Amino acid sequence: MGSPADPVATLRAALDALERATTRGHHGRWSAQRRSDLFDGCLEELWGELAPPPGLALAALGGYGRRVQLPRSDLDLLVVLDGADPGEVRRVAEGISYPLWDAGFELGLVVRTPQECAEAATERLDSLTAMLDARILAGPEELLRDATVPVRRIAAGDVPGFARRLRAAAVARRERFGSTAHLLEPDLKEGGGGLRDVASLGWLQAAVGSPLEDAGLLRTWEGAAVDAAEGFLLRVRSAVHLETGRRADRLVMELQPAVAAEMGFVDEPGLPAADGLMRAVFEHARNVELVHDLALDRVLDEGDAPTVPDLAGPAQVLRALGELAEVGAVPSSALLDAVEAADVPDPVVWTPEVRDAFVGLLREGPAGAGMLDVLDRIGLLVRFLPAWDAVRCRPQRDPYHRFTVDAHLLAAASGIAELLAGPADADDPLQTEAAGTIERPDGVLLGALLHDIGKVGQGNHAAIGAGIAERQLRTMALEAADRDLAAFIVAEHLVLPDTATRRDLTDENLVLDVAARVGTPERLAALYLLAKADARATGPAAWTPWRQALIRELVGKVQRAFERGEMGAELAATLAERVDRLRELLAAEPDDLVDRFVLRMPRGYFLAVGPDRAARHLPVVMPDLGANEVRTASHATGAAGTHELLVVANDRPGLLSWIAGSLALGGISILSAQAFTTEDGVAVDLFEVEGAFEPEIDERRWRAFRSSLRRAIDGSASLERRVEEQRGAYPAHRAPAPITVTVDNEASEFSTVLEVGAPDRIGLLYDITRTFADLRLDVHLAKVTTFEGRVVDAFYLRDALGRKVTDPRQLDEVHEALRERLG
């Protein structure tokens, strides 16, 4: 604790008063200057008390030298000495440092001769730039001049060389800290477009020796934009210091709401206060980044004035940028001047030339996206894409995203261009195949560029974006097929990642529904490439092997559903038609009951069974089933003597065999059968039957069938012996026809398909399905047809754990058992 006269205590009190003078959001440039003055006063006083010898001077460096001292920034000081006694130098340096350190200030103090200053400046750019900001605080001013004049000469003597060093330093900073202009948690000081870039322009001015505007290195609006950006960023950075109580430069998410409130941002429709703050930060930082780079370019362009083409209109502008992108060059400031001077109407009227030039830029990948970024920074991109305005500089708040919406869109578009054109990825064969499937790359590129265009603060961005993209795409002179593909992938870009990570990929209905929604292999390929480019443009955490594995599994299953013809655009249309018709037929039933029925039944059911029959099935299928309950319903069909029989029961191994056996016992012949299983494990089995010996099936026979089946299900009677007895009672009219058994593990994603051909006879289906039950195989789907005395049956089988049967030994066992039983 110092006495009242203690200059450091006085300083502390004055700084505290300064902080209290206004809210945390209003400590901008004025406050930094006032703070700097307060430090000046304190240091002058300390210096006076120390009464240093004449060969010593005290100077402020860096930001403090520029009189920009932020609330928690450290203080950079230089003691210049010229032949002073080392003991005295030490006494003075300690006399300055200790009281400030003791009071908790961060202080960096270097002691150098003018000679040493020049040496340090030659070696290190940061020493050089710090000296360019040097300002005398106490002691003889000539002494500081002796130090700064040679240093200034280093910069001024070779302005292009100095500019190159500034540029290299800026590039290194951007590599390390990223961009202040689009990172969601930007570094306000060191990031690209941050306050260090503003200072960098100041150093360039010091080297040039006159205002940059006068030297033709900045145009008037550029200088004004940087000035405004500096004022704003200083306010934000001061608020961050005051909010955290320390020298923090990163505006992390959790600080943003408080800083926004302190700075007077308020919630607006679709733009919360914190997003408004961030948008302003990004806008300003983009101006700084652009102007900084332009100014350095202009210095370095001197002497070889590039020939600039005459840019008559939007197509020429895009083509000029496209040519640069092709060779990987950056636009010169002369070219940008020409671009700004070109006649680009707002909005642009798209012609085929404009469209081709625009898509040509997208095709160039990162270099092309860089050109669109440049166009955006000079305010022209929104003339091509008015919808862009709403996502420009817009932050997004989720744990994965690192960039603003517009930066993310450009990154996704450039990423997908690389995936489309790029070399095969050994770890991702699907990528190469998907790229090869795309016939309309333009649609894919544009879809990627617009995929998040619906992120305008209204929620549900895919649906909103679909409408916005549709309107935007319609202005762009595209072929209908490109437009449709682009609009489709905007609307559906979340289907693969969301389904893959949140839903059960072993659910066949799910896979078929995705296939129905996607419709074609090209759309599937486009969605896969976008999922990958989207994730990689999001941040390092988004495209993990974990996500990849799930998304690829889904894509593979959907792809195979297309290849097998289980689903596709046409089938999806048929399915939709049938379901619509079914809803009409069931208009009297509650909507949610019909919805549940549609969701619950396998897609193949609706494709195999017409809406009329399905409508009849609903009341039998939908009510909850008791564990051992079995429901049957029969219905005379058009053909004489034949009936449709519906059996509904909880699925279990053996069920189909009990039904078949009970039918045999009731004297009922099976003409055809279709067995389905719902996702929640209920068997819905359909039979076309006729009387075995007499054409009519009377009620007595139905009763016999039902009672046998009930007893088989609740385990009170064995069918085996009774079916055997019945078979013995009738002479076998068995022709020596061969029995065929084939296994196909490729025909279905989820089941092993086993086909059995055999001469028809009593209890044949019973025998086959009994064999499956003995081997603990579940019949998930069955198609049984009888044709001229021969039965051809296809069974979709799964093992007790719901898997395909792939073990060759187990398959041999099935073969053996079937031949033994049927042969």
Added chain:
Amino acid sequence: MKLVTAIVKPHRIQEVKEALREIGVNGLTTTDVEGFGRQRGHTEVYRGAEYQVDFVPKVRVDVVVADDGADEVVDTIVKAARTGKIGDGKIWVTEVERVIRIRTGEMGADAL
């Protein structure tokens, strides 16, 4: 205290979280993991190109609970994660020596 660790199918994690919240578990950690158990990896074939998927994506859930709460947590996870098909996952329970809440320094059950 016990650490209950469960490996579950990705699409069940929402149910597991909700079920645990319902029985009053107010903190858990989830991690995207890959591994294999009886549901080995598999070979994927994309028109000619073939590659081996060695590990199956799963989600790992870690919950620290008081000793007498472990059984309920285990039962709840089993119910919520079960589909009856292969690959439903595993749960194991381990002894926890110490738990500290970093912000307050609270220890043991107070820190849960």
